[in-house]
Amino acid sequence: MGSIWLHDLPDVLTDAGVRVRLWDGWETRARSSGGYDAVYAVFAHHTASKTAPDNDCSYMWNGSPDRPVGAVLLDRTGLVTIGAAGATNCQGKGGPWTLSTGTIPLDKGNAYGVAIEAANNGIGEGWPTAQVDAYVFTVAAMCEAWGLDPNRDVLAHFEWVEPSCPGRKVDPVGPSPWATGASSWDMDGFRGDVAAWCDTGNQPQPPEPEPEPEDDVTDDDVERIAEAVWRRMITDPVNGDATHAATLLTRIRTDANNARTDEDDTAEAVWKRLIRDPAVGDETMAATLITRIRQDTSRG
Numbered sequence: 001m002g003s004i005w006l007h008d009l010p011d012v013l014t015d016a017g018v019r020v021r022l023w024d025g026w027e028t029r030a031r032s033s034g035g036y037d038a039v040y041a042v043f044a045h046h047t048a049s050k051t052a053p054d055n056d057c058s059y060m061w062n063g064s065p066d067r068p069v070g071a072v073l074l075d076r077t078g079l080v081t082i083g084a085a086g087a088t089n090c091q092g093k094g095g096p097w098t099l100s101t102g103t104i105p106l107d108k109g110n111a112y113g114v115a116i117e118a119a120n121n122g123i124g125e126g127w128p129t130a131q132v133d134a135y136v137f138t139v140a141a142m143c144e145a146w147g148l149d150p151n152r153d154v155l156a157h158f159e160w161v162e163p164s165c166p167g168r169k170v171d172p173v174g175p176s177p178w179a180t181g182a183s184s185w186d187m188d189g190f191r192g193d194v195a196a197w198c199d200t201g202n203q204p205q206p207p208e209p210e211p212e213p214e215d216d217v218t219d220d221d222v223e224r225i226a227e228a229v230w231r232r233m234i235t236d237p238v239n240g241d242a243t244h245a246a247t248l249l250t251r252i253r254t255d256a257n258n259a260r261t262d263e264d265d266t267a268e269a270v271w272k273r274l275i276r277d278p279a280v281g282d283e284t285m286a287a288t289l290i291t292r293i294r295q296d297t298s299r300g
């Protein structure tokens, strides 16, 4: 069983300016082999579908007989939905291929490569700018996070199949900075754009982050965040214990009051408390919880 799970992916992509959402169950979703054996490559695909993002996600992770298909879905607005932290069924047949950190054996693409599925019909549908930009940011962020060489460790599905079953796949294809008509992408061009982003960290520019609020966190903010934590803790299916939540909430309020610089510090204090806590001290669970709490508080 593979032992590598991509529980860092929400932070990796968010920090790169990619808009991210999580598909229910993503933390534990994997093919039967479990986590990845190693991450040697990022694989670029298209879905060959033309439907709403939720329909793609539902097929990839809940409905397909080959599920899970792909680690993430990049939709046409540039939003990335993360559906599986473990290995998926997306580029099994193909290779072998030697990359900068190791060789992926014949037909083992799923155990050693992370698959990005991007919404495109695959028969000449144009790629919107928001989507192609997010494709570059997403791949670049993954390369940086996992120590991959963007000039070498990024493969199209059609490249992966070349050594052992050439022509079996064509994706990704279509009108974009890297192709015209319905031809397969110029992957050297794509890799070059990813590498440029990795070199400069801002080429092309990711969306401007929201301006930081000028003021320190107020008492009202602390209360609001604490309430969101509270609601999340007592409604959480795993940690839904009201007594325990009350204790934790008291400690979190203390931590938050001690931090008191901005909302991120407050969230950070909550995070530290969750992973240190003897009953809830689980990093994976804490990561999921924190993501949801951030969503709650930003809505609040």
Ligand SMILES: [Zn+2]
Pocket: 044, 045, 046, 090, 157, 169, 171
């Ligand atoms: Zn593919």
